[in-house]
Amino acid sequence: MADTIHWADVIAEDMLKKNGKHFVAAGITSSGSIHIGNIREVVTADAVYRAILDRGADADFIIIVDNCDPLHKVHPFLPESYAEHIGKPISEVPCPCGNCTNYAEHFLKLFLEALKRIDINPRVYRTDEMYRTGRYNEAIKIALINRDAIAKILEDVLGKDIAEDWSPFDPICNECGRITSTKVTSFNLEAETVDYVCACGNSGTVSMAGGGKLAWRVDRPARWAVLGVTVEPFGKDHASKGGSYDAEKRIVKEIYGHEAPYPVACERIMLEKQGKMPSSKRLVVSASDMLEVMPPEVLRYLIIRTKPEKRIQLDPGQLLLTLVDEYERLRTQFREKDPSLGIFERRIYELSRLTSICQSEIPFKQMATIYQVARGDFERILKIVKRSGFSTENEKCIKELTDNVSKWLEIYAPPFVKFNVKEKVPVHAATLSELQKAFLSAFAALIETRGKISGEVKISGKEYHMLVYSAKEDGSELNRRMGEKLNTQVPPKMDYRDLFKAIYISILGQSSGPKAGWFLSSFEKEFLVKRFEEASTYSPEKR
Ligand SMILES: [Zn+2]
Ligand SMILES: [Zn+2]
Structure with a gap:
């Protein structure tokens, strides 16, 4: 990779050329589920914020919630009765579930929870509050006085005419509550009020503090200045x-006489299911949806390793798995102080990791195996986690990973990852060769004695793995036992794949499965011994 300095550091370096405090901001509109693309803007801002702090400079991270936008239509998830609210600011529209202060808060709540999960704790400003408390009053006055100059800029840049009666301020009608149907007729700078007429027939006066908001394309420059x-x-x-x-x-x-913020344009995040799904059918997923299937640090990693101007395409099925693997490899390298880890990769990890919340030690893929072996039962999952050599101290973190894996298996997991532990020896055992049967029988005996001799009940994934591979070793316990079963020397040309196949067939009734070491160590020893013995003597008539 040609890069040696991370993009967040490049931006931070640039910004530090100016003195004073830095205000890193991200804006969101909570007019519906907040899209994964918004998370990109916020994580990008957070990376820059961290990079500035890392240089010892003073900075603040703020999120501005546009909750004064009007409700544009009755969205499919809303009851028909919402038609009467069209045109009202979403901070004044009732929440669809009935439990939140208003419509905007309903969607904002989920988004703020999502931010917490990815370790982002900004200062949150809601525009309705800022207007109501008068923080925008000066900016409103400046806009009203400079109405013509603003209209001229809009005409110049956008190349279209601005209507004669356009005003940079949109009053909220006292009568019908709409912000989309009023026209400013005059204003009073001293009293800080604006007069209007409304399409509903009403006319009146509103306070600049909370009686309306600055028009689109004026509101943002004003807040940059404020x-x-x-x-x-x-x-x-x-x-x-x-x-x-x-x-x-x-x-x-x-x-407003304020320097425009340092521009960082973010490309979109496109979620695509590859394979059968036509590419036109893009999956639109909210930030919270994504965090249901993806560990939070991996979502950060996805955004932070990519330059903001580059599009991110993600297939939440198999490619998510690859991404998680990459992240976990980086994490191990970082923790083990691997000297081959470059400065650039190290920086990506530093900016991606979660510092204040739990991160699980268990690889995602292994959890997918554990989850399915345990059939989703959390008590059993904890037992297996322990048996697999991980700490179960932080149950909450394990639960979070379990929830991610469970949702991922349900929605996105590719078929080859999924399996089902059969209650009894599957009929597929009838296809096992003599060699495979000898292997299973010898393997079962070995697993059983192993515990008896060493007193150690647990056999680790690695040990299971090595055990299978000892089948070909001349003079190994497994090789000797297989020879006894077969009444002959074990054929030297035996293929390991056949042995693994025998394992999967007897447990899952299919010829492939998850990584054998992880897989086997997820089961109780007694189960494996019994199952392999039964499979090795299986005949269809006995059923
Ligand atoms: Zn609600
Ligand atoms: Zn009205």
């Missing part, structure tokens, strides 16, 4: 030439 934002990643869609970012950049500078 909060002193110095860097704010945004979706690349906004960044196109002649797009809203260009207009906002000029408005903040020419109208």
Whole structure:
């Protein structure tokens, strides 16, 4: 890899050329489930924030929630009765579940929980509160006074006419509650009020503090100025030439006299199921959905290892597994202070890892095996985790990983990862060769005696693995026992694959399965002994 310095460090270095405190911001709209792409902007901002702090500079991380946006339509998940709320700010629309303060909070709650899980704890500003408390009053006055200059900028950049009656301020009608159907008729700077007429027939006066909001493309420059934002990643869609970012950049500078934040344009995250699903059918997934199937540090890793301007394409099935493997390898290298770990990769890990919450030691793939062996029963999972040599001290972390794995298996896991432990010896055992039967029988005996001799009840995954491989070793216990069963020398050309196949067939009734070491160590010894003995003497008539 040609990169030697991480992109977050590049941005931080650039920003530190200016003195003073840095305000890293990310904006979100909680008008529905918050999309995975929004998480990218927030994680990108967080990486820059951490990189600035790592340099000893002073910084704040803020998230601005646009909760004054109007409700645009009755979304499919809403009852018909929501038609009456169209055009009202979402902070004034009732929550669909009935348990949250308002519609915006309903979606925001899940998003903020998701942020906590990925170790992001920003200061959260809600725009309705900021307006209500008067923090925007000055910015509103400046916008109203400079209405013509702003209209000119919008016309210049966007290349279309701005209506004669356009105002940079949208009042909320006192009568119908809509923010989309009012027109400003005049304003009073001293009283800090705005007069309006509404399409509903009503006319009246509202306070600048909470009686409305700045129009689209004026609101953001105003908040940059009000909060002193110095860097704010945004979706690349906004960044196109002649797009809203260009207009906002000029408005903040020419109208508010504030330098535009350092621009970081983020490409989208595309979730695609490869294989049978047509590529036009993209999976739209919210940030919280994604965290149901993906360990939080892996989601961070996905975003942090990629430059913001590069598109991320993710197949949540098999490629997620590859991604998790990569992350876990990096984690091991980092913990074991592997000298082959480069500075750049080390930095990716540092920026991806969770510092304040638990991270599980158990590999995701192994948990997928454990989960299926235990048939999802958490008590049994804990037992297996312990048997597999992991600590069970932090049950909460294990539960989180279990939940991830369970959802992933249900929704995305490719078929080759899934299996089902058969209650009895499966009929497929009828296909076992004499050699395979001899192996199973000898293997069962060996597993049984192993515990008796050493007194050690547990056989680790690695030991199981080595045991299978000892089959070909001349003079090994397993080789000798197999020879006895076969009444002959064990054929030297025996294929290991046949031995593994015998294991999977007798337990799962299929010829392949998860990594044998992990797999076998997930079971109780007694189960394996009994099952392998039965399979080795299996004949269809006896059933
Ligand atoms: Zn709710
Ligand atoms: Zn009205």
